[in-house]
Amino acid sequence: xxxxxxxxxxxxxxxxxxxxxxRTNWLRAAVLGANDxxxxxxxxVVGVAGATTDRSAILIAGVASLVAGALSMAGGxxxxxxxxxxxxxxxxxxxxxxxxxxxxxxxxQLAEIYEDKxxxxxxxxxxxxxxTEKDPLGAHADVELxxxxxxxxxxxxxxxxxxxxxxxxxxxxLLAIVLPGPDARVxxxxxxxxxxxxxxxxxxxxxxxxxxxxxxxxxxxxxALTMAVTxxxxxxxxxxxx
Numbered sequence: 001x002x003x004x005x006x007x008x009x010x011x012x013x014x015x016x017x018x019x020x021x022x023r024t025n026w027l028r029a030a031v032l033g034a035n036d037x038x039x040x041x042x043x044x045v046v047g048v049a050g051a052t053t054d055r056s057a058i059l060i061a062g063v064a065s066l067v068a069g070a071l072s073m074a075g076g077x078x079x080x081x082x083x084x085x086x087x088x089x090x091x092x093x094x095x096x097x098x099x100x101x102x103x104x105x106x107x108x109q110l111a112e113i114y115e116d117k118x119x120x121x122x123x124x125x126x127x128x129x130x131x132t133e134k135d136p137l138g139a140h141a142d143v144e145l146x147x148x149x150x151x152x153x154x155x156x157x158x159x160x161x162x163x164x165x166x167x168x169x170x171x172x173x174l175l176a177i178v179l180p181g182p183d184a185r186v187x188x189x190x191x192x193x194x195x196x197x198x199x200x201x202x203x204x205x206x207x208x209x210x211x212x213x214x215x216x217x218x219x220x221x222x223x224a225l226t227m228a229v230t231x232x233x234x235x236x237x238x239x240x241x242x
Contacts, residue, residue, distance in 0.1 A: 028207045029158075030165040033073055035200040035219065037169025041065045042193040043226040045177045046186055050234025053182040062174040069170060074163035081155040088147050092137070095145065099136050106140060107132050113143050172196045190227055197223040 045062040052058070099106050107128050114124035131139035141147045176192035177185050201219030205212040 028204065029077075030161060031200050031203045031207065033162045033165030034169030035197065035204070036073065037066070037069060037166040038172055038193055038196050038200065039223050039226055040069050041170040042173035042189065042223065043230040045173055046189055046227045047230030047234040049177055049186050049189070050231040051238040052234075055178055055182075058185075059174075059178050062170075062177065066167060066170040066174060070163045070166045073166045074159040077162040078155045078159035081153050081158040085153050085155060088145075088152050091145050092141060092147065092149055095140055096137055099140065103132075103136075106136075110140060110143060169196070169200070186231065190224075193223055193227065194220050 041062055044065045045058055048058050048061045110132065111121070111124045111128035114127050115121055119127065128139075138149055141149050173189050173193050173196075177189040180188045197219045198216050201216040202212045204210075204219075205215035208215075
């Protein structure tokens with residue numbers, strides 16, 4: 001038997017593929033959040049270290065940057081995902097109304113979608129009818145809207161994940177700058193940050209299917225430039241602690 005034809009739309013492996021994609025998206029967002037934490041806090045603490053050798057001033061600035069950045073990331077993610085969730089709910093309400101007001105037209109529309117995917121008109125009509133009889137909203141939302149009504153995006157999960165990733169990334173430059181002595185602070189921080197950015201660059205490239213060397217070089221280059229500029233600004237406006 002030739003099983004190279006179109007996939008069964010009701011095949012549960014389709015849902016497993018969507019679940020894998022969702023997990024991959026979350027991982028990519030976590031990597032990017034950690035990357036933002038590394039770069040933004042590293043830029044600030046290196047800049048402050050260029051201006052003063054006072055460990056307390058560097059620590060306060062770093063902690064303030066960490067807290068502000070984490071809250072900003074969480075707030076931005078919450079607003080963004082909340083907007084997406086509201087849009088999904090509105091689309092589902094519209095679809096539910098259409099199914100109640102014009103069920104025959106909706107079933108024909110579903111069949112046409114399956115025809116476009118490669119099914120014969122007869123099979124497409126049968127699939128649309130059986131899926132509509134079983135779960136009309138779920139069937140139409142999945143195919144027409146690419147939404148699972150039972151698993152809408154959660155803004156709180158997104159906000160907490162983004163905030164946690166940012167904090168983890170931000171701790172790297174913060175600890176690397178305050179733990180060593182005055183002469184070793186900036187070199188130690190720079191080394192730790194560039195190593196961390198190499199890891200996040202490789203991870204993001206792996207998740208996105210891109211070439212890792214180029215992604216690592218780009219990520220490390222941006223971090224190095226950020227620290228060089230902010231350190232120069234710190235030296236320019238430096239204060240004496242004597």
